[in-house]
Amino acid sequence: MNNSVKIGGLTVAESLYALIHADILPDTGIDEDAFWSGFADLIHDLSPINHALLKQRDEIQAKLDAWHQQHPELPIDLEQYKAFLKDIDYLVPEGDDFHISTENVDAEIAQIAGPQLVVPVNNARFALNAANARWGSLYDALYGTDAIAEDQGCERDQGFNVLRAKRVILRSAAFLDQAVPLTHGSHVQVQQYALVKQGTGTLLQITLNDNSTASLQNNAQFIGYQDTDRTQCILLKSHDLHIELHIDATHHIGKHSLAGVKDIILESALSTIQDCEDSVAAVDAEDKVLVYRNWLGLMKGDLQISFDKNGQQCTRRLNPDRYYTTPNGEDLSLHGRSLLLVRNVGHLMCNAAIIDQNGNEIPEGILDAVVTSLCALHDLNAKNNSRAGSIYIVKPKMHGPEEAAFTNTLFNRVEDLLGLARYTLKVGVMDEERRTTVNLKECIRAVKNRLFFINTGFLDRTGDEIHTSMHAGAVLPKDEIKAQPWISAYENWNVEIGLACGLTGKAQIGKGMWAMPDEMARMLSEKQAHPLAGANCAWVPSPTVATL
Numbered sequence: 001m002n003n004s005v006k007i008g009g010l011t012v013a014e015s016l017y018a019l020i021h022a023d024i025l026p027d028t029g030i031d032e033d034a035f036w037s038g039f040a041d042l043i044h045d046l047s048p049i050n051h052a053l054l055k056q057r058d059e060i061q062a063k064l065d066a067w068h069q070q071h072p073e074l075p076i077d078l079e080q081y082k083a084f085l086k087d088i089d090y091l092v093p094e095g096d097d098f099h100i101s102t103e104n105v106d107a108e109i110a111q112i113a114g115p116q117l118v119v120p121v122n123n124a125r126f127a128l129n130a131a132n133a134r135w136g137s138l139y140d141a142l143y144g145t146d147a148i149a150e151d152q153g154c155e156r157d158q159g160f161n162v163l164r165a166k167r168v169i170l171r172s173a174a175f176l177d178q179a180v181p182l183t184h185g186s187h188v189q190v191q192q193y194a195l196v197k198q199g200t201g202t203l204l205q206i207t208l209n210d211n212s213t214a215s216l217q218n219n220a221q222f223i224g225y226q227d228t229d230r231t232q233c234i235l236l237k238s239h240d241l242h243i244e245l246h247i248d249a250t251h252h253i254g255k256h257s258l259a260g261v262k263d264i265i266l267e268s269a270l271s272t273i274q275d276c277e278d279s280v281a282a283v284d285a286e287d288k289v290l291v292y293r294n295w296l297g298l299m300k301g302d303l304q305i306s307f308d309k310n311g312q313q314c315t316r317r318l319n320p321d322r323y324y325t326t327p328n329g330e331d332l333s334l335h336g337r338s339l340l341l342v343r344n345v346g347h348l349m350c351n352a353a354i355i356d357q358n359g360n361e362i363p364e365g366i367l368d369a370v371v372t373s374l375c376a377l378h379d380l381n382a383k384n385n386s387r388a389g390s391i392y393i394v395k396p397k398m399h400g401p402e403e404a405a406f407t408n409t410l411f412n413r414v415e416d417l418l419g420l421a422r423y424t425l426k427v428g429v430m431d432e433e434r435r436t437t438v439n440l441k442e443c444i445r446a447v448k449n450r451l452f453f454i455n456t457g458f459l460d461r462t463g464d465e466i467h468t469s470m471h472a473g474a475v476l477p478k479d480e481i482k483a484q485p486w487i488s489a490y491e492n493w494n495v496e497i498g499l500a501c502g503l504t505g506k507a508q509i510g511k512g513m514w515a516m517p518d519e520m521a522r523m524l525s526e527k528q529a530h531p532l533a534g535a536n537c538a539w540v541p542s543p544t545v546a547t548l
Contacts, residue, residue: 008036011355013285038417050363051399053123056205068471099502100448104388108339112240112535114270115546121274133269136547145520149218179238190259224324242267243268269546272338290311296375344368394428398436404446428453432460495534
């Protein structure tokens, strides 16, 4: 390795060493020599286990391939096949029932249902946009997408389309009727939302276009406000998610609303996965340094980037929290940013950013676990991200309970290296490999003290289904695969096992990405299947999609 530093028996790329030495370790209270020595010990002890697990994958796959070649008849004899899978330890014995015991999980994960963004952390602009997507404009999301039809003069064009804006306002009022219904009438009929002082408190008084007075069916949904000389912001709440009505009848949009509502801001992406894996191509030390530097900036809260937008220089940074006055006159603050999780790579790859004592590239999953956790130490004291004091790591592409158990061992060792209390590192298990799906209960058992989510995903899961059974015969086209019974069985199995293992109130059950960001009308029609199936979280590809 050119431009490297030898320390603790390791050979470390100079750029990575410099980042850890100058930017990550300071203010963590961790002695540098002790860190590198402990890191070397961790690598020495765990790398052989990592490689042995990968060898086990290959051995199992070779036996599967051979079985299908020896049994070309279709349909497959299911009982014979299951007996074979048990014989080769592809299917493991299922133990007694249990519940996970994860503690110190933030409400965005444990208690509130909502969308979850996934974003490449090596792109600082995207990473900041996603972190700031906790709040999003409903007006913008509707106006700028096909969620609003482009018929009858409502086309999206270069200028401001008044007809389209009016349709957005009507659609938004219909949303309010669903989320914060009135005692009578509709939000589209409201001509005034007024903050009325009464004693030491403030009431929300609503006047309809027939001059009758209405109120919210549930007055407890009015929880706060901001009041300035020109505009008002009324804060409402539905299913633990917040809604801001921004009122300014003189605004160029507000003047088209009977009540002067210039925008509706929704609490949108409750959490965001800052991704070091699927959406990122990080193959060498320089790539990894960029990934880690941006994650560090998010954990410190000082990440920012300047760029040109429409001929103007813009600087993007993390949004502050939001502040209000409650109806009884007290101060109220809400989080201004998504809860940030980090997705490490899986167990499969190695990376030359660090060479071990034997001259081998180290497993990249070990590298990610140590460095992303080290970065997150900066947030544990400040608690600008996790108020519960946890570090959330999403772990992808694990094959079965042994690999889940290895992740638990790895996280134990990282906690010991960094002086963290046991189970500070939480794990999200991606249920995207067939051997994980069919042994999901035992995978969960292996990480039951630190699990914070399980998640299904069509593309990876289907890819592994094909890879596992590639000698069983031809496969269907993608769109036809989506209609096969095994897909719905997979989704239902994930929810049923998650509920049986006690994830309710402690962890998420998530569903995979909506991969068509330009097809919002279709998403609003189809993606409701995810919460109806039992998910309390579903992945989305952009802030706009999170809001919708």
